[in-house]
Each structure stands twice: as structure tokens, then as C-alpha cells.
Amino acid sequence: MNAENVRPVTRCRVCGASNWQEVVAFGDVPLANAFLEPAASYEDEPAYPLGVVSCRSCRLMSVTHVVDPEVLYRTYSYVTSGSETMTRHMEFVAEVCRERAGLAPGHLVVELGSNTGQQLAVFARDGARVLGVDPARNLTAFAQRIGIPTLPEFFTPSTAQAVGRAHGPARLILGRHVFAHIDDLAGVLAGVRTLLAPDGVFAVEVPYAVDLLEKHAFDTIYHEHLSYFLMRTLDTLFTRHGLSLFDVERLPVHGGSLLVLVGLPGVRPVTEAVGTLIAAEERAELGTDAGYQEFVRGVHTVREELPALVRSLVAEGNRVAGYGASAKGTTILNLCGLGPDEVAYCTDTTRLKQDKVLPGTHIPVRSPEHARADPPDVYLMLAWNYADEILRKEREFLRAGGRFVLPFPKPTVVSADSFR
Ligand code: TMP
Numbered sequence: 001m002n003a004e005n006v007r008p009v010t011r012c013r014v015c016g017a018s019n020w021q022e023v024v025a026f027g028d029v030p031l032a033n034a035f036l037e038p039a040a041s042y043e044d045e046p047a048y049p050l051g052v053v054s055c056r057s058c059r060l061m062s063v064t065h066v067v068d069p070e071v072l073y074r075t076y077s078y079v080t081s082g083s084e085t086m087t088r089h090m091e092f093v094a095e096v097c098r099e100r101a102g103l104a105p106g107h108l109v110v111e112l113g114s115n116t117g118q119q120l121a122v123f124a125r126d127g128a129r130v131l132g133v134d135p136a137r138n139l140t141a142f143a144q145r146i147g148i149p150t151l152p153e154f155f156t157p158s159t160a161q162a163v164g165r166a167h168g169p170a171r172l173i174l175g176r177h178v179f180a181h182i183d184d185l186a187g188v189l190a191g192v193r194t195l196l197a198p199d200g201v202f203a204v205e206v207p208y209a210v211d212l213l214e215k216h217a218f219d220t221i222y223h224e225h226l227s228y229f230l231m232r233t234l235d236t237l238f239t240r241h242g243l244s245l246f247d248v249e250r251l252p253v254h255g256g257s258l259l260v261l262v263g264l265p266g267v268r269p270v271t272e273a274v275g276t277l278i279a280a281e282e283r284a285e286l287g288t289d290a291g292y293q294e295f296v297r298g299v300h301t302v303r304e305e306l307p308a309l310v311r312s313l314v315a316e317g318n319r320v321a322g323y324g325a326s327a328k329g330t331t332i333l334n335l336c337g338l339g340p341d342e343v344a345y346c347t348d349t350t351r352l353k354q355d356k357v358l359p360g361t362h363i364p365v366r367s368p369e370h371a372r373a374d375p376p377d378v379y380l381m382l383a384w385n386y387a388d389e390i391l392r393k394e395r396e397f398l399r400a401g402g403r404f405v406l407p408f409p410k411p412t413v414v415s416a417d418s419f420r
């Protein structure tokens, strides 16, 4: 463990309590997006404790250890996917935000964690003034080149003030899959209050803890994901910071997510969807000891069955490769103890990852062209959140006798016959 870059969680980042219930501990694990150049030895590769605890007071699920964001985000290899699924999703997010915030041409849209600027490009196309804020210097340089103005900064109260002075108030502030990565929620929400127009909307997209718990999809648990939110916990958070969560959409992306819409109190009526989802969480008794035990049992089952299945396929003479070198994928491989002896390579469309090796397992990443020229017998579906799209795209591979292993909710093999 690299003690200087990590600290254990003490107080709850939502409610301030320090009454944690232990959920699961995975030991020391390398960072999910820390791809490495191929080398003869990887002795100095850092690994950090990974586990989850739950706040008995507000039911926030949190990782047990927070890694310094300067280490995680200044150079970042996660590039927003240009997949059909994600492109369609971004159009949907833009439509919901446009409607709920009453966006008109000329309004200011600010996105936190704007990555390569793909989501902001949708708003810019429709006439909004857009500004990204993202600490990853390699990605903001790219966004600038494609014409999306982006500040290479973390979003703090002083960044918010500077943006407000330069551009005026924001009609929409957006944080897609960045909110779960933020430790100082109070600082970010203070910045949001500073920058948001009185009738503006803050739209937040997070992986939904209910999907994590129900699907046993433990591969969303990695150091970057500090928080796993229930609706009830989000509601508590925004109320504590002088904001009001007024609407919600449940979405299929990234294995199950929420898009919550937040404004200043009293500006918009709270929709029924908010109360309905909170009531469903209460009925399902999520956040109870029994609920977590069931989740942990499901996690153990996948951690036993998946490597056993892959090893038996290899023992039968099959060559296995991974499909997608996603952060989720590197997490499953590390937590299931699968390495290059079982998984020959992982194919991934992201240039930044190609020809590097995966953190921890050191499995090489290959381009889709390489994979087509040298296909395996079986693909382990690591980017399972895009399974429908990938299975459609790989019809030829399936037709030629290729198979896929899907990891969740229980490892299964699919072949062309499965679709007849
Ligand atoms: P994500 O789930 O975090 O968006 O990551 C998905 C990863 O899978 C990303 O590295 C891109 C990769 N990918 C492929 O290689 N091929 C595909 O067809 C899709 C949809 C994703």
C-alpha cells in the first residue's frame, strides 16, 4: 500500500456521522484505470485497500479508503465511450435536462467531469453556451481541440466563483458519473449554489446502489467510486446543503443509474417519482444487515464460479480473451484472480488503453482490429453494461462458433444457439 496517497474514511461525507457498518473487504487492489506500459517486472505497482462500509445513519455506502484525487484524475485513461448505447443515452440526458431546466439557446451549461466534451457537444449543437470543468489535463486538451471550452480544474467554490464572474449564472450544471467520485461534496455543492441561476437545475447521474445490491455487480466497486447512493441518501444530502431534489429518472446505463434533478428549494414542485422510489427502497429494506448479507453471498458466488468457469473452458482447450478493458473489467479480473494464463488479451476500442497492460493482472490490451485478426474461442464479457450492443456487433464471431461468458448476475455462457 502507498500510505502517502490514501486515507481511511472516517466521517460520512453525507451526514457527518461516524457509525459505519462493514459490508465487504477485498484487500489491497491496484487502481482500476491505472493501465501500465508493458514491462519485464511490475514490482512497484501500487495497490490500495478496497472495501465498502455503510453509514448506519443515512445509508450511504462508501469505499473504506479514499485515494488522493491528484493521483487518480490528473491524467485519466477513461474516455467517454463513443458507443451507440452511450450516444443515445447522452441525447436522452440532454432532452431531460433541456425540458426540466427550460433551456433555451444562449443559456449557460456547465459540466463537471466533462471528460472529452462529448455530452457538452450535444448541448452546444442546440445553441447553448457550454463550459467543461475537468481535472484530467490529457482529456481537457482533447476537448479544447474539438471546440469545447474546458477548464483543467477540480470544481471547487473558487472555481465556481471564477466561472460565474466570467460567464454569468448557469441555467444547467451537469455531473454525469462524476458525483460518486467526489469526496468533498460540501465544497462542490457550495460551488453549485454559487454558480446556479435562481431557476437553474443541477442534474446528477450516479450508479444506483439498488442495482449494485440486486445484481451483485461488485465490479462497480473500485477506488474511484467513493459513494454508492440510494435515493434516500441523495435526498438527505441535497437538503443538508440548501438544495431540493425534485425529480428522478431511472436509467439502464452503467448497469443501472439514476439521473436526479436538483434546484433551489421551492422553485419547482417535487414530483411523485421521488417519493415512490424512496418508498420502494424502504420496502425492500435495503441497507439492513440482511440485505448486505445477501449481496455479499452473491458476490462470493460470482468470485468462485466465474474463475472456475473460465479455467474449465481453458482446460478444455479454448482460448479466452476479455471484451472491453473497462474499469469494471479490470476490477472483476483482479477480484477473481484471473490473469494472462487464463485470459490471453482484452480487446478495447480506447486508443489510450491499447498496447498497455491491465492494472494488477497485466493482461495486454489489443485493438479490435487485432482481435478480429486473432480471435479467441470465448470472450469474457467485461463491458457487460454494453452486452446488447456488443452481441449485435459480434454476430459474425458468434455465427462462426464463438461464445461469450456473461459474469452477472451469475456466470453464464452464450453462443449463437442462445439467440435462436
Ligand atoms: P465503461 O463501461 O466504463 O463505459 O467502459 C467500457 C469500455 O469498453 C471502454 O474501455 C470501451 C470498451 N468497449 C469496447 O472495447 N467495445 C465496445 O463495443 C464497447 C461498447 C465498449
Ligand code: ZN
Binding pocket: 012, 013, 014, 015, 016, 017, 055, 056, 057, 058, 059, 060
Ligand atoms: Zn451518513
